[in-house]
Amino acid sequence: MRELYPAIEPLVTHSIPVEAPHILHAEECGRLKGIPVVFLHGGPGAGCTPAHRRFFDPDRYRIILIDQRGAGRSTPHAHLEGNTTQHLIADLERVRVHLNIERWLVFGGSWGSTLALAYAATHPERVLGLILRGIFLCRDEDVSWFYQRGADRLFPDYWADYLAPIPEDERDDLVAAYHRRLTGSDELARMQAAKAWSTWEGRTATLLTDPATVDFFADPHHALSIARIENHYFMHGAFLREQPLLEQVDRLAGIEGEIIHGRYDVVCPVDQAFSLAAAWPNAKLTVVEDAGHAASELGITDALIRATDRFAERLTGHQNGRG
Known part of the structure; x- marks a missing residue:
């Protein structure tokens, strides 16, 4: 089984203003003249962590991590205005141009796979390849499965805690009920809703519940951005209803991809x-037979690193930059 590459620190960090008031945090790790790869985190709203640098060989890759609008170290935290899929696609282009990269490998998991597909369909000429984990097509049926009816039958105990902030007479549309609380003026109710929403995801993200994963999702700072931004996107069909992802796949013709997914992914x-x-x-x-949703599960980590190594072999000699 392949394990994460050794821990590394950023070589360069960037604060990149986009539409006010949003400022993106981005970092570069590995080899600045290496194969450019951009890491797209999940959620939306989860942000990047130091572990995300470690899916790539630092001797061969120029590793770019971006905290999407409202997430991680981007500011303002958990901000919803001017935060749509189309904004995030445009932000990726801004970062690519800012870093003087002609084309890059795109790596994304969960919501990151959604954004990677939407970006590649919009700018296929900028994509060297796609590595996608935990595919999330973000259709209404996919959101409903996890937040309204479906996954509750597998985890009735965890589901009870997810339901707790919502009165029974509002439970016919839980995404809308959560939206009222996550965007309301009652700070206590907002934080209670954020922790319940995010903890539900953290508890179910792995085949066997992992305390470290739960702790990350339950942390108040992470919970607020994950819950508010996810709920905002899901209230609006991830801003993809007019262009569902599967209807855009023909635009990926000629782009090679690796899809990695846990057999028992509940999310x-x-x-x-x-x-x-x-x-x-x-x-x-x-398909990883003994895994759920999280990239941290051993079989998924193994498959992802094998995929990045395969792409490194294919792309060796690729010239970074514009010349």
Whole structure:
């Protein structure tokens, strides 16, 4: 089993203003003349962590991590205005141009896979390849499975805690009920809702509940951005209803991809990965038989690192920059 590469520190950090008041935090690690790869975190709203640098060989990759609007170290924290999928796609282009990168490998998991697909469909000429984990097509049915009806039957005990902030007469539309609290003026109710929403995800993200994962999602700072931004996106169909991802896959013709998905993924059931693979002939699907959703699970980590190593072999000699 492959394990994460050794811990590394950023070589360069950037604060990149986009539309006011948003300022993006980005960092570069590894080898500045290496193969450029951009890491797209999940949520939306989860932000990047030091572990995310470690899916890539630092001797071969120029590793770029970006905290999306309102997430991680980007500011303002958990801010919803001017925060849509289309804004995030434009932000990726701003960062690419700012860093003087012609084309880059795009790596994303969960919501990061959603954004990676939307970005690649919009700017296929800028994509060297795609490595995607825990596919989230972000259709209404995918959101409903996890936040309204479906996953509750597998985790009724955890579901009870997710339901707790919402009165019974509002439970016919839980995303909308949470939205009222997460965007309301009652700070106590907002934080209670954020922790319940985010902890539900943390408890179910791994095949066997992992205390470290739960602690990350339950942390108040992370919980607020994860819950507010996820809920904001899901209230609006991830701003993709007019262009569902599967209807855009033809734009990926010529782009090679690796799709990695846990067989027992409850957050994003594996049928989404099969649907994407069926529509995208250039993609290789790997189903990890003893895993759930999280990139930290051993089998998924192994598959992801093997994928980044394979792409490094394919792309060796790629010239970074514009010349």
